[in-house]
Amino acid sequence: MTRTLRGAIAVASTVALSMGVVATATGTSPGQAKQEIKIGLLLPESKTTRYEKFDRPYIEQKIKELAPDAQIDYYNAAESATTQQQQVNTALAKGDQVLILDAVDAKSIQSSVEKANKAGVKIVAYDRLAQGPVDAYVSYDNRKVGELQGRALLDALGDKAESGEIVMHNGSPTDPNAAEFKAGAHSVLDGKVKIGKEYDTPNWDPNNANQQMSGAISALGKDKIVGVYSANDGLAAGIATALKAAGMNVPLTGQDAQLDAIQRILLGTQTITVEKPYKPEADIAATMAVDLAEGKQLPDDLTPVTVTSGSGQKVPATLLTPVVVDKDNIKDTVVKDGLYTVDEICTPAYADACKEAGLE
Template sequence: MTLAKSLLAAATALLVVGALSACTNAVTPGVRPSHDPQTAKIGLLLPDSVTARYENADKPYFEAELKALCPGCKLLYANADGDASKQQQQAESMLAQGVSVLVLDPFDSQAAASIAVEAKSDGIPVISYDRLVHSKHLDYYISFDNEKVGRLQAQALVDKLKASGAGRGDHGILMLNGSPTDNNAALFKKGAHSVIDASGYTLLAEYDTPAWDPAKAQDWVTGQITQYGDRIDGIYAANDVLAGAAIASLKAADVTPLRPVIGQDAELAAVQRILAGDQYMTVYKAIQPEAEKAAQLAVALTRSEHPRADTTVSVGGAKIASFLLNVTPVTAADVEGSVVKDKFYGPDTTAKICAGDYKAACAQHGIG
């Protein structure tokens, strides 16, 4: 054999070996790649920075539980900042980095379905966290009973109006709903409507707030104050960020006395407003158990374990194994026994609530 032919044969052999090696290392769609559960990468995708709980509670609680359960595991974290396209890119980046599990809190429940499909094709399990992804390609869903949240909010508002004798004649309620792309917002709205529609009180107007944007919410409420004035007797706000926006509008328009406004999430600023008398109620959702449960499920999935769920939720024609945690309504009388008792804002919860101008309000309610 000539030297040229020998070199050609050797090169051909190398190409064949390389091709076989590439085939051997390829990931078969729908088949989970082999990962070491002791050093697994876990992806956590959160939806926005507007809602304080995500950075202040969900992420640190999840991270702490993950570290306790699997010290060698690595957390890959990203926040979509209210951008569905950005969240898609973040998910793809995590999949490319070799995550073993994706924990996904979708900014847009419909758009995020493509993330679940892509993860499924790579054999990567997905936990839908807090908000339901509209996809059958989920391994678990963990959240709260979100219709119940809406019912509790609306019932608190209706009871307050009845107690004060307000909301009659041509007076009524404004509904400031959450983002139309958020499945939870639809559930809050459904639960709230089930109470308000049967209450006998007039629904003056309602608004689905794009991306939970407080600026848009405040502009809308300001417009309703111009239109309805003193006919507004109460405001349903889907969360505490929107409640704060509604209260800002009422104050800017010198509406006195302030109308009862309800929210949810028990954000620090909301609890301070409640003690000061600016906001009537919130809904306390114990985020620590939710985040810790998500971390526990993620670690279990890296070990090919599938813990039994409490219930199922139907989506995309499939029944998804689910955990739906309980929620608690909180007015000024309930702050001590809920967020303070649970140290919701950390070991210095009382100090945070009662800081500055809120010291007197805390003393008035026996906190401090």
């Protein structure tokens, strides 16, 4: 049943209640309290600006839109897998019926997912697919993200692709998405460029990425490096600082459409980012969570595909389509999608670059 139809039934039920008729559509009757909805929201960290600025408020807003009286218990694990496991225990003790879970470590969280499942608590894996008996999953096509990044890097390199080496920064080894970004990028780059250095960066830490890039420059020589693959914008920030310190400006990728990345793109110190519009992803996660909390089966249009987790579970899912953002389409992507206003992007330090890019 679509949510539109459910909304129509709810309206009809309200009218019926005012007439003293049993509200069969909601399963309640006059004097019978509606079941309280309790949802736990567990996000992995706050160094990446998206989680506190976009994901959390969008998810909470949608839950309240669908279930105004819902209780939302929020947790941020601050990059600690152990902390997140403890937070799951806290959420279970509070009686949360559904957990929206963006895992710090998809593998180590499996025991917590299994514990929740045994307690009858549903799990919506958000953005990263946790291992264990997950009930639903929403994310973007992460292999496609890597393919888009790799293609953009090749396009930016042009004839220089065969004249030097690139450095790859693939992100956190505990994030299953990072493995998919990496696989997608390699599927495009392998055989087309020489990879001089390749790194994993625990916890997506920009400081570590900065140190890794500085080390690569020292080891390879700055004249040999023609481009850098960065799996996200947080890493790209640290990488861009290392490149600037070495007097270098080469093609550099990213992901997440962070504000600082958009500004680097305007200045030409980052080539592209990949936007994964947060609101559609957040809205779907919230809708899944409310449906599950209400004991409903998720409709096929909400879970059109099935994915397999690292532990072998088949999980109904939605995979959304990512978008490449470059200097030419900022207005038609992140501005149009409401991530940032032109005023937020075009502060005085970027005024000239904004004018050149047509952001006025």
